[in-house]
Amino acid sequence: MNIFSAISLLTSFINFSIGFLSLRADPKSKLNRTFSLLMASLGLWAFAYSFVYSAPSKEKAWLYFRISSIGWIWFSAFALHFVLVLTKRLDSVRKGLVVLIYFPPSLFFIKNLLGKLTVEDFLMTSLGWVEIPLKNSLWYHLFFLYYLTYMVLALYL
Numbered sequence: 513m514n515i516f517s518a519i520s521l522l523t524s525f526i527n528f529s530i531g532f533l534s535l536r537a538d539p540k541s542k543l544n545r546t547f548s549l550l551m552a553s554l555g556l557w558a559f560a561y562s563f564v565y566s567a568p569s570k571e572k573a574w575l576y577f578r579i580s581s582i583g584w585i586w587f588s589a590f591a592l593h594f595v596l597v598l599t600k601r602l603d604s605v606r607k608g609l610v611v612l613i614y615f616p617p618s619l620f621f622i623k624n625l626l627g628k629l630t631v632e633d634f635l636m637t638s639l640g641w642v643e644i645p646l647k648n649s650l651w652y653h654l655f656f657l658y659y660l661t662y663m664v665l666a667l668y669l
Contacts, residue, residue, distance in 0.1 A: 520559070560580030
């Protein structure tokens with residue numbers, strides 16, 4: 513088994529476990545629910561990526577990569593939502609604005625499913641499949657602007 517696949521599987525188990533324990537501790541808590549979503553996105557990202565590294569073909573690597581995008585595209589939106597709940601700033605923000613937090617990742621997710629968002633291709637190496645970034649794409653730069661904005665805002669709050 514590929515070492516990166518093993519590490520990713522272990523990481524996904526840890527993330528899913530932490531999310532489950534948080535939800536089990538108090539399922540009615542908005543903080544615990546958003547934290548569980550955050551952990552689930554990390555868990556799914558790591559789980560799907562464990563198959564990307566050791567995929568038997570480029571087509572399978574693409575399939576697992578697209579499945580992993582549920583985690584890595586939505587992660588920063590879940591993180592920002594979690595921080596808004598944690599800092600109790602969600603009450604001061606209109607509930608309708610929370611929907612806007614999830615609009616950009618929705619677009620990026622659809623783009624990734626229907627085409628290429630951040631990766632141009634995959635290359636097989638001795639350590640498994642690696643991504644070749646799609647650096648000359650407007651979508652690539654917009655995605656990283658979205659990610660950076662959400663993460664900086666979450667860290668600031």
